[in-house]
Amino acid sequence: MVPRILLDTAQVPDGGELRLLQRGAEFSIMLGANELMNSRLSGSEEALAELACDRLGARRGLRILIGGLGMGFTLRAALARLPADADVVVAELVPAVIAWAHGPMAAIHGNSLADPRTHIVEADVAESIAQGDWDAILLDVDNGPDGLTRTGNDRLYGARGLAIAKQALRPGGILAVWSSAPSKPFVRRLSEAGFAVDEVAARANRGGGARHVIWFATVPE
Template sequence: MIPWVHLDSAKIPGGGELRLMRRGAEFSIMSGSIELMNSRLSGSEKALATLSGDRIRGRAGPQVLIGGLGMGFTLRAALADLPADSGVVVAELVPAVVAWARGEMAHIFDGSLDDPRVTVREGDVAEAIGAGRAAYDAILLDVDNGPGGLNRDANDGLYSAGGLGAARRALRAGGVLAVWSAGPDAGFAQRLRKAGFGVEEVAVRATGGRRGARHVIWLAVAP
């Protein structure tokens, strides 16, 4: 078996560390012993974009905020689905992840970061959400494994009642907050409803097929 090779490490602001690993043509981003993402498993990250895209289809000049660059699967799926007059802001907390996207993993991103519709902001997506007032048609969050975060306590604020209220204010009427999670979370679904969202919970496979780990995507529509 081909061994894993450690390519780089990066500190997470506020604590923790990410490691970029490669085994042949396969890439992995790890936090300690936990794999956060793998280049072979992109189905649920793509579904985050396509499911939310279905709910804003037909809007003129749709504006989308993506929290977490990852390996770019959500970004690429969003760009494939959005019209030419759209705009996509990607907020990534760890600068090294952006560097990896332009370096070791550039072939995976396939030029998506250079798409004229895309703006990359190195910083906390919570700041981008807080600064927006009816600014976005969709907010897509794939941050810290979902509401049950692993790496950064500050990420819990995204999924708190206050964070969900900020997301609702940042969305246009009928806009969608789409949240990726490694698993179900009844408390989070309840907080979404209390924040005034219409909520749909969708189970998706990590592989994009019929097998593999089940992940959850919440689609929360603003009134």
């Protein structure tokens, strides 16, 4: 049996320690006993970008904000769907995650980090949201609205955070949120914030696996 090797660790502000592990060609990022992501399971993270881009349609000069770099699944899927004049900003809070993308997981990320449409910023995504003028905000910064990694992520999913996101989006813009599980209270908060909400189930992998949830919350035009 191929052993699992610990490659590196990184502290998450207010939220414990991330561990990057490798078993053969497979990588995983763990927080305690919880596996946050695995290089074999990319389906729902890719769907987050693909379905959001499909909903935006053929607009010019699209500006997309992705919260969390992770293993780059959402970024690569967005680049594959977006036109040449799009601008994709990825806000990643943990510097080590960016270093892992350029280092041990470079092959997984491929050419996405060098794509001229890609701009990686070391920042809390809440700060990037507040800068405004986005066509879409794609959030995959935690296991969903319940905030596993950082208690500070609650400010993204609470009433005030949703109001800020709505104000930061252009008319017809989309707030897309990935979650490991459904949340009726979060759907209610999205509706109360003035979004039109569509809940979609997405498998962890193209062939099956765990069923995750993506909410597409659209700003009225």
